[in-house]
Amino acid sequence: MATHSRYVSLGLVSLLLSGCANFSAGNLFSHYSAQNKDLYQAVQLGDYAQASDELDDGIAGPILDNMEYGRVYFLDQQYPQSLASLDKADQAVKEQQEQAVISLSQSATSLGSLAINDNLNTYTPPDYELGFLHLYLGLNYLKQGKLEDALVEMRRANAVQKSARERREQELQRAQDKMKSQGISPNIGAVLARYPDAGNTLKAVQNGYLFLLSAILYEADGSLNDAYVDYRRALAVAPNNPAVIDGTLRVAKELGMQQDLVMLKKQYGQPKSLSKSQGRVIILDEQGVVEPLSGWKLSLPLFDRSSGTSLYSIALPYYRHQTDRESESITLNQVTVSNRLLADVNTMASQDLSERLPTIIVRQVLRVVAKDVLRRSTTQGNDLGNLVFNVWNALTEQPDTRSWLTLPARVDASSTVVDAGEQTLQVGAKTYTFKVTPQGTTLVWLSRQGANSTLWYKELGRL
Structure with missing residues (x-):
């Protein structure tokens, strides 16, 4: 009977693992970062060709894998491959969002990750990554000269941004109230855009890069009202950025917004x-590579009278918050360009982790309980069995460090007035040389x- 019970338990684990879309030796015994x-190191060094060669198949599933491909190919100027990969990621996101009923494979994935580690779960991209997905789709279309297609992606990105802000309305309001209590003057962009003046909290959940690009493209299309909406939003997030300030003033004047002016x-x-x-x-200047998630592990001994001591590992993702190396100044016609921050992707990524961490910790606790139940039912107090399970637990408990790490x-x-030519x-x-x-x-x-x-x-013509 004991042997039968062990076979049932082991068979259940095998069944769960076989249903996990992300099941692989890498996800079982290692983590994404x-x-x-x-x-990551190839992108960090600017070796885009080497980074393209380092792209692997099937590590994190069709969403995250294809987002990484699309970004790296874009850096390596392989634009058709970039667009194709980002399209695949976008389609995979649509399919994920359209699944109204939890499927058997999803249930197996969730149970398998609860028994092993969270890397076996299907990857669900956070808001800021979805925004960047549409941004890079839009940039691909803009590179091809397809302004209308680029604007479609900007509208989709704005829908993501709106949803992200609405879900965090209370948190943003608390941040605004705190700033008011400290006597901090309101941000004009927040006032004009009717956004909560939440300082760094707003920057962590709203992407100024997206807002500015969207505003510029709307302006180039002649859709000044839409452009002004996004310029004001960009100003709420990046109130000191010269490109945002110039664009907001320019379109406000063109529209005759006297009170705003x-x-x-x-x-x-x-x-x-x-x-x-x-x-x-106007220069959009991306710098560096977003910090990858690191893993923290701790082994805990648990004792019970029937089966003795067993070891369980706790593994959590975290950011080291390393200091970024400052990029060198760039010059336009031998004059240093006055660049100012538009979007801090590290802040967005850190905010996302802080929001997910309570759920991650709860699942970690549940996993320790699930593994202990499985160990006792399988080993039946056998010392060798306990040893095997201790080793198995130590090896398979891996932090979920999945994130879009090539952003x-x-x-x-920046925005600079120059002599034409x-x-x-x-x-x-x-x-680099180009004409204006x-x-x-x-x-x-x-x-x-x-x-x-x-x-x-x-x-872009005359704005």
């Missing part, structure tokens, strides 16, 4: 106008990691 160490001019001065011989350069660490933006942008040892038409605006997308960088630009 560790498995992607070489990929009074407040804006008082805070930021007059809108910058272009002469017939001048143009504008940039931060994004800056050929422009020279110096980024480290690289020199009279009274035209050129958008420059730049991403730099290590000593390397990748860049492209688009002429």
Whole structure:
């Protein structure tokens, strides 16, 4: 009877594992950040070609794997492959969101992860990653000159941002109340956008990069009302960014928003106008690589009279919060570009983990209980069986460090008025040249990691 019970328990574990879509030796005995160490280091060094070679199949499932592929291929200027990968990730997200009924395989995945580790769960991307998915889809379309398709992705991204803000309304309100109690003056962008003036808390859940890009594309499309909505939102998140300030003033003036202009001019001065011989350069400057999740493990001995002492490991993800190395200044026509922070991706990632951590801890406790029940029913007090289970528990308890780890660490933006004609942008040892038409605006997308960088630009016409 005891032998039969052990076979039933072991058979149940095998059944659960076979139903896990993410079941692999890597996910069983390691975790995502560790498995992607070489990929991360290649991106960190700016070796985009090597990073493309380091991409593996099937580590984290169709959503996260394809988001990583899409980002790395975009850095490596393999744009068709980037778009195809991001499209696959987007389709996988749609399928995940459309599953109204929990399937048998999902149930098996959840139970299997409860018995082994959370890496066996299907990956559900957080809000900030979904926003970046639409952002990079939009950038791919913009690179191809497909403005309408890019705007579709901006609208989808804005829907994600709206949902993220609404789910955290109470938290943002508490942050705003705290700032008021400390005598901190309200952010004009928050007032105009009717956003809670929640300082860093707002920046952690709302992506200024998305808002600014969306506003610029709407403005290029001639949709000034939509552009003004997103410029105000960007101003709420990044109130000191020159590209955001210039865009907000410019469109407010064009729309004749006199009451808004009074407040804006008082805070930021007059809108910058272009002469017939001048143009504008807006630079979106991605820097570094977002910090990967690390793993923390602790072994705990549990004792009961019938089966003696057993060891259980607790494994939790965490961020080391390492200090970012400052990127070198860039120069436009031999003048240092005045870049200011637009989005801090490390802050977004850290906020997401802090929100998920209570659930992770609860599942960790439940897993210890589940493993102990399984151990006792299987080993029946057998010392060798206990030893095998102790080793198994130590090896398989792995932290869930899955996240989109090839995203940039931060994004800056600048807006510079220049004389029309050929422009020279110096980024480290690289020199890029491009043209700006009279009274035209050129958008420059730049991403730099290590000593390397990748860049492209688009002429947006007269804004």
